[in-house]
Amino acid sequence: xxxxxxxxxxxxxxxxxxxxxxxxxxxxxxxxxxxxxxxxxxxxxxxxxxxxxxxxxxxxxxxxxxxxxxxxxxxxxxxxxxxxxxxxxxxxxxxxxxxxxxxx
Amino acid sequence: xxxxxxxxxxxxxxxxxxxxxxxxxxxxxxxxxxxxxxxxxxxxxxxxxxxxxxxxxxxxxxxxxxxxxxxxxxxxxxxxxxxxxxxxxxxxxxxxxxxxxxxxxxxxxxxxxxxxxxxxxxxxxxxxxxxxxxxxxxxxxxxxxxxxxxxxxxxxxxxxxxxxxxxxxxxxxxxxxxxxxxxxxxxxxxxxxxxxxxxxx
Numbered sequence: 154x155x156x157x158x159x160x161x162x163x164x165x166x167x168x169x170x171x172x173x174x175x176x177x178x179x180x181x182x183x184x185x186x187x188x189x190x191x192x193x194x195x196x197x198x199x200x201x202x203x204x205x206x207x208x209x210x211x212x213x214x215x216x217x218x219x220x221x222x223x224x225x226x227x228x229x230x231x232x233x234x235x236x237x238x239x240x241x242x243x244x245x246x247x248x249x250x251x252x253x254x255x256x257x
Numbered sequence: 258x259x260x261x262x263x264x265x266x267x268x269x270x271x272x273x274x275x276x277x278x279x280x281x282x283x284x285x286x287x288x289x290x291x292x293x294x295x296x297x298x299x300x301x302x303x304x305x306x307x308x309x310x311x312x313x314x315x316x317x318x319x320x321x322x323x324x325x326x327x328x329x330x331x332x333x334x335x336x337x338x339x340x341x342x343x344x345x346x347x348x349x350x351x352x353x354x355x356x357x358x359x360x361x362x363x364x365x366x367x368x369x370x371x372x373x374x375x376x377x378x379x380x381x382x383x384x385x386x387x388x389x390x391x392x393x394x395x396x397x398x399x400x401x402x403x404x405x406x407x408x409x410x411x412x413x414x415x416x417x418x419x420x421x422x423x424x425x426x427x428x429x430x431x432x433x434x435x436x437x438x439x440x441x442x443x444x445x446x447x448x449x450x451x452x453x454x455x456x457x458x
Contacts, residue, residue: 206307224409
């Protein structure tokens with residue numbers, strides 16, 4: 154444990170991923186669920202960058218995947234927030250358990 | 258214990274602590290601010306790994322874009338200072354158990370995994386190399402995903418506008434309904450309705 158290696162980064166990203174999973178399972182508010190998804194995506198990004206840095210220094214593919222994931226996360230967040238605002242306008246709530254008008 | 262190790266642990270504590278507070282805080286605005294700290298810590302981790310370009314992209318897109326968007330939508334949909342509902346105790350307990358068990362299992366597999374390190378010459382991860390390889394059309398170029406992602410961004414932008422736009426209904430389309438409401442509501446109209454009823458009788 155004298156030097157910071159790949160395992161340290163993998164442990165951080167693993168912990169971050171499961172914190173995101175915990176948040177996604179417990180929260181019932183759409184915005185906080187979106188935040189949990191962002192945490193999960195970020196843990197994946199850390200993984201890609203760490204693998205690129207410590208295992209495949211001769212390539213740049215990890216960086217490209219990270220850039221694409223960041224782009225898609227931005228698009229996803231924008232669409233999700235548009236949906237949330239529309240849901241709030243129609244139901245006056247963004248709680249997932251109260252928005253059940255398409256259920257029956 | 259060198260400074261580099263201490264910096265790594267500070268960054269890791271920022272990321273993990275911020276993330277835990279972001280998913281457990283009952284005030285939604287605080288939750289967003291803790292998410293901000295966590296994302297800044299991740300950007301610091303990229304700078305720590307000498308990938309300045311990715312770190313800069315992380316700061317610009319996540320910290321400057323997505324978190325601001327999230328805070329904006331919180332302001333649009335929540336009264337200030339309201340607490341969120343506390344999660345069910347049973348659900349929270351089982352979610353925590355699942356998360357901890359999954360985390361342990363994954364860490365166990367990571368520790369037993371043997372990673373093979375490539376010993377070819379390193380490529381400098383500066384913006385020039387990244388741009389040249391990402392936009393190249395040769396075998397390992399990423400020009401096709403790049404174009405596909407640009408189409409996706411365009412589609413997402415148009416989709417956002419279509420979903421969130423408020424359609425104004427023209428006045429002549431809502432007038433008849435309103436007329437009926439007025440018929441029922443006001444006593445003057447009730448009289449007219451009664452008269453019409455008598456005529457029918």
